[in-house]
Amino acid sequence: MPKISAPTVAEHRRRQREALLAAAIELLVHGGVSAVTPAAVGAAAGLARPSFYQYFDSGAGILAAIIEDSFPRSNALLAIALDGLTEPLDVMDAYVRETLRQATEGAHRPAAALSAAQLPDECRARLAELHHEQIAPFMGALQQLGVPDLMITARLLGGVLEAAMGAIESNADSDAVTRSTIALVHAAVQPAGSLHP
Template sequence: MPRIDAPTVAEHRAARERALLDAARELLTAQPDRVPTLAEVGAVAGLSRSSVYEYFRSREDLLRALVSDSFPRWQRRLDAGLAAADGPGGRLLAFLRVNLELVADGEHALARALSLVAPSDDLARESRAFHERLLLPVAEALTELGVADAETATELVNAVVHAASRRVEQTGDLERAHEAARALLAAYVDALAPGGDAA
């Protein structure tokens, strides 16, 4: 039996799988236009190619596991940020902040890389469903704020977040992009408040 580096075989396997997923994330983020080979992923994780095959049968299998691992991580961070926010306006501003932090951390680059290198129908469907789930709290917050056409407003808020995300990717300056986008969304939220200027 091979030597294990954890108290149990299950923990050992989980640690190795985590190392392989992290290695794949690192390689894909560094070169988003190509799928790394299993041997390359194994080398970064410190495992032989044959050991990698004990966890993933193919690169497609590895990519599928990476998608399943990455989307919930994004969702958990967003959920935590929204839970700490005060009121619907606060949730909109938290949505902006958390998404920009994720972009700064490289998560958005990974999601884009996955969509480029693994454009299967299944992945495209998963990606669309994931992004629709991400936007649900925005629509809910806007509805609470009394916006009549929350669907259109959600798309507009999302456009501001995407524009700010691009600025973070282009400049690496999270705070500057956040400050500019927050000023726009905060003014919108204030205008929606009772006594505000929103029509």
């Protein structure tokens, strides 16, 4: 029996799986989907290639696990940040703040790398489903505000958020980026001359 490095076999397996996931995320972010192979992930995690297959059946399997790991964690943090908020502008402000706070921690990198990749159809479908869940509060706030051209406005503001995350990744001051992003969101969704109290 292989030596375990945890108090229990279950804990050992959990740690091994987390090590493989962390290694796969690093490979994905820095080398793209093609870098996420069983051999490369196992080597990066310090495990033999056969050990990889005790946890994942293929490279596609670990990509699916990255999707399932990244989004729910991010969405749970967003839910906490939005808890109790009902005014649409308050929801949007909190959404922007939390999204950009996560960006300062690099939490968006796996999702960004996955979005740009050629994924198996089932992974792409699940990614779209989880992304839809993630943006639902922002979309709901836009609907509450009754903005014209809802989908166009949503896509444009999504571009603003992407640009803000890129600025933070390029070491721009996160507080300044957050303030500017919120100001742009307000300008896009409020009638000219109105101000958020």
